[in-house]
Amino acid sequence: MARIDVRKTYKLYIGGAFPRSESGHSYEVTDARGAFVANAALASRKDVRDAVVAARKAFGSWSARTAYNRGQIVYRIAEVMEDRRPQFEDAVRQSEGGSAAAARAQVDAAVDRLVWYAGWADKLAQVIGNANPVAGPFFNHTAPEPTGVVGVLAPQSSSLLGLVSVVAPVIVTGNTTVVVSSYARPLPAVTFSEVLATSDVPGGVVNILTGDAATLGPWLAAHMDVNAIDLCGVAGADGSGELAASLEVAAADNLKRVRRAPDAEPDWSAEPGLSAMTAFVEHKTVWHPIGI
Amino acid sequence: MMAATGSTNRFSYAPAPESRSIVDIKASYGLFVDGEFVDGHGTSFKTINPATEETLAEVAEASDADVDLAVRAARRAFRGWSRMPGRERAKYLFRIARIIQERARELAVLESIDNGKPIKESRDVDVPVVAAHFFYYAGWADKLQYAGLGPDPRPLGVAGQVIPWNFPLLMLAWKVAPALACGNTVVLKPAETTPLTALLFAEICQQADLPPGVVNIVTGAGSTGQAVVAHPDVDKVAFTGSTEVGKAIARAVAGTTKSVTLELGGKAANIVFDDAPIDQAIEGIVSGIFFNQGHVCCAGSRLLVQESVADEVLARLKRRMGTLRVGDPLDKNTDIGAINSREQLDRIRELAGVGEAEGAERWAPACELPSSGFWFPPTVFTGVTQAHRIAREEVFGPVLSVLTFRTPAEAVEKANNTPYGLSAGVWTEKGSRILHMASHLRAGVVWANTFNKFDPTSPFGGYKESGYGREGGRQGLAAYLKGADL
Numbered sequence: 001m002a003r004i005d006v007r008k009t010y011k012l013y014i015g016g017a018f019p020r021s022e023s024g025h026s027y028e029v030t031d032a033r034g035a036f037v038a039n040a041a042l043a044s045r046k047d048v049r050d051a052v053v054a055a056r057k058a059f060g061s062w063s064a065r066t067a068y069n070r071g072q073i074v075y076r077i078a079e080v081m082e083d084r085r086p087q088f089e090d091a092v093r094q095s096e097g098g099s100a101a102a103a104r105a106q107v108d109a110a111v112d113r114l115v116w117y118a119g120w121a122d123k124l125a126q127v128i129g130n131a132n133p134v135a136g137p138f139f140n141h142t143a144p145e146p147t148g149v150v151g152v153l154a155p156q157s158s159s160l161l162g163l164v165s166v167v168a169p170v171i172v173t174g175n176t177t178v179v180v181s182s183y184a185r186p187l188p189a190v191t192f193s194e195v196l197a198t199s200d201v202p203g204g205v206v207n208i209l210t211g212d213a214a215t216l217g218p219w220l221a222a223h224m225d226v227n228a229i230d231l232c233g234v235a236g237a238d239g240s241g242e243l244a245a246s247l248e249v250a251a252a253d254n255l256k257r258v259r260r261a262p263d264a265e266p267d268w269s270a271e272p273g274l275s276a277m278t279a280f281v282e283h284k285t286v287w288h289p290i291g292i
Numbered sequence: 293m294m295a296a297t298g299s300t301n302r303f304s305y306a307p308a309p310e311s312r313s314i315v316d317i318k319a320s321y322g323l324f325v326d327g328e329f330v331d332g333h334g335t336s337f338k339t340i341n342p343a344t345e346e347t348l349a350e351v352a353e354a355s356d357a358d359v360d361l362a363v364r365a366a367r368r369a370f371r372g373w374s375r376m377p378g379r380e381r382a383k384y385l386f387r388i389a390r391i392i393q394e395r396a397r398e399l400a401v402l403e404s405i406d407n408g409k410p411i412k413e414s415r416d417v418d419v420p421v422v423a424a425h426f427f428y429y430a431g432w433a434d435k436l437q438y439a440g441l442g443p444d445p446r447p448l449g450v451a452g453q454v455i456p457w458n459f460p461l462l463m464l465a466w467k468v469a470p471a472l473a474c475g476n477t478v479v480l481k482p483a484e485t486t487p488l489t490a491l492l493f494a495e496i497c498q499q500a501d502l503p504p505g506v507v508n509i510v511t512g513a514g515s516t517g518q519a520v521v522a523h524p525d526v527d528k529v530a531f532t533g534s535t536e537v538g539k540a541i542a543r544a545v546a547g548t549t550k551s552v553t554l555e556l557g558g559k560a561a562n563i564v565f566d567d568a569p570i571d572q573a574i575e576g577i578v579s580g581i582f583f584n585q586g587h588v589c590c591a592g593s594r595l596l597v598q599e600s601v602a603d604e605v606l607a608r609l610k611r612r613m614g615t616l617r618v619g620d621p622l623d624k625n626t627d628i629g630a631i632n633s634r635e636q637l638d639r640i641r642e643l644a645g646v647g648e649a650e651g652a653e654r655w656a657p658a659c660e661l662p663s664s665g666f667w668f669p670p671t672v673f674t675g676v677t678q679a680h681r682i683a684r685e686e687v688f689g690p691v692l693s694v695l696t697f698r699t700p701a702e703a704v705e706k707a708n709n710t711p712y713g714l715s716a717g718v719w720t721e722k723g724s725r726i727l728h729m730a731s732h733l734r735a736g737v738v739w740a741n742t743f744n745k746f747d748p749t750s751p752f753g754g755y756k757e758s759g760y761g762r763e764g765g766r767q768g769l770a771a772y773l774k775g776a777d778l
Contacts, residue, residue: 127440128440130765130766132747132749132750132751132765133749134745134747134749134750135424135747135749136745136747138742138745138747140747140749140750142750142751142765142767145731147755227756241547242547244547245546245547246546248542248543248545248546248547249543249546251542252539252540252542252543252546253539254711254756254757255535255538255539255542255554255556255756255757255759255760257760275775282736282755283736283751283753283762283767284730284735284736284737284738284755285736285737285738285750285751285752285765286730286737286738286740287737287738287739287740287742287745287750288726288740288741288742289741289742
């Protein structure tokens with residue numbers, strides 16, 4: 001007789017812990033062919049609020065770490081992921097379908113992307129900051145600082161490479177984040193949260209909610225203690241862009257920095273450029289007189 | 293006689309008025325569209341001298357149709373302007389910069405008449421920095437590929453720009469110079485109460501033979517600004533003004549592809565530690581809040597002084613405030629000019645009244661104010677708590693709120709306890725403390741042992757609800773280029 005599977009109900013990742021949704025709700029996750037895979041927690045408004053509290057709490061010490069240290073930690077995520085490549089390959093293939101080779105390529109690219117962003121930690125300020133030669137006896141320089149708590153609606157389609165490509169650039173510069181995973185393909189994000197929990201990322205720096213971006217997005221966009229939001233996850237959601245526009249309107253309540261939803265999900269295998277990092281940094285200019 | 297003296301002034305000053313004969317103010321002004329001054333299709337409004345309440349001119353109020361004509365002109369001009377080699381665009385901007393220098397006195401006098409700011413500020417700060425801004429960005433026009441903002445920097449298109457009344461010409465320069473350098477064309481709306489220097493700038497554009505339509509100026513009030521922001525053929529919106537209007541703009545552009553920069557309100561903390569160079573700090577506190585009548589978004593409107601030196605700092609501050617001369621903006625000895633409008637004066641009076649009603653202690657030097665015009669004496673509130681409205685809301689006037697602190701951590705906590713994040717000041721002789729404070733203050737500009745300094749090479753802009761995007765410096769280019777990673 002065939003062995004009976006142990007079916008799993010996955011949980012959220014908030015403040016370094018794995019709570020169930022406060023709502024008690026979960027939803028069925030199916031594979032690319034529609035067969036049942038597992039239950040995922042269906043995050044609620046209250047879970048969004050708890051995650052924002054955790055992200056805010058983590059922001060002070062995470063943003064105060066040295067860039068070198070943050071780079072080390074993001075690199076550590078890549079190391080732990082590399083160790084668990086088979087599990088990620090299964091999760092990606094189960095979620096997205098396609099060949100084993102394609103799943104393997106996506107996992108490779110996701111790990112490589114983390115390594116790429118890890119290296120930016122102590123370089124971005126050198127590339128986008130500068131000394132300013134003001135017309136007077138003053139020291140004057142401008143350097144980027146993290147924006148704060150960033151809400152991320154992760155892409156719906158690319159369940160792992162897309163996810164890593166929107167999360168890594170946010171945290172490597174010192175922000176903390178509340179991420180809403182792909183609704184239909186949440187399991188790679190769940191596995192990714194297990195990686196975060198076992199690497200050196202402090203609790204609260206990344207919080208991952210499985211659930212519906214269309215339901216959770218409005219709470220995140222309107223939350224007054226969230227400083228910025230990436231709307232990628234609602235790209236093409238309703239065909240008209242109305243959802244994305246309404247989230248932008250909500251984000252204006254406290255002038256969140258908004259990374260707009262693209263018309264369609266981008267090609268995540270392309271060279272990312274700096275925009276995913278620069279969208280969520282502030283430029284600070286410091287003056288001091290020069291004299292004796 | 294308009295100039296009034298403070299009570300502790302031991303010397304009296306003879307009036308030293310700058311002549312206004314250099315300025316030719318017309319009885320009425322139209323709009324500047326496609327290189328020509330044209331009549332508007334809407335009504336008109338008066339702009340007055342806030343120091344005397346005399347009417348200076350009738351100015352056309354641009355209707356939606358006028359704004360549409362201006363945007364069309366800008367769109368037509370965009371093709372040629374954006375394709376013009378950068379070195380040629382640069383020369384137009386250099387020309388403009390030179391003409392501004394040549395006509396500096398005229399611009400300064402006109403600015404002081406229309407705005408109410410002291411001539412020594414318009415002459416020594418506003419206009420020189422305006423010229424410097426055009427010189428700075430002129431030099432970028434043919435070097436954009438070296439700015440580190442991508443290998444193929446391209447302009448956005450037509451920029452709709454809406455600017456405030458506190459630094460009318462300077463805000464114009466901050467908006468127009470980088471936009472033009474990057475190859476954009478502009479439709480600019482100056483503030484309703486201060487349109488005159490923008491219209492003189494239009495004349496300067498003609499004098500420089502700037503191609504028609506590259507710069508268009510539509511005068512008017514809020515509805516004209518809304519029409520500029522909402523116009524479907526505007527690719528970029530740049531706004532300086534209140535946080536409330538900034539939020540409305542962010543909502544208005546939601547769901548569009550317009551890019552936006554917002555430079556909004558502030559409630560800056562100016563933090564004085566017990567080891568600060570007190571005499572310099574007093575000057576920094578004074579220029580921080582009384583410069584430009586406190587009509588400054590980055591004004592140091594919350595003085596946070598360490599408890600151990602609070603009495604000494606306050607005593608010296610009051611003594612210094614007693615020497616400030618309030619009066620005729622055109623008098624070269626004037627320190628504090630006229631409040632820009634009756635509306636703004638009412639707002640300052642209301643908030644000062646609230647400050648008293650909420651229990652803070654109000655003090656101003658004995659100060660004789662002119663009988664006509666809009667005036668408010670330099671005022672300090674002590675015993676202010678973080679809950680008081682004068683500690684939370686932007687007064688945008690010469691009103692300072694004083695709070696105290698004991699530890700650096702408390703100073704950081706109080707300084708950051710605001711939805712704003714535009715600027716901050718730190719006064720201490722200890723270098724490591726300066727850098728500690730600078731890194732913990734959530735503000736876009738930190739002035740250490742100085743305050744209210746501006747330079748075209750130095751990026752300026754806010755954190756949090758003080759807006760987004762930067763003006764000035766290399767960062768200021770990113771606001772006017774496609775896909776610039778900054």
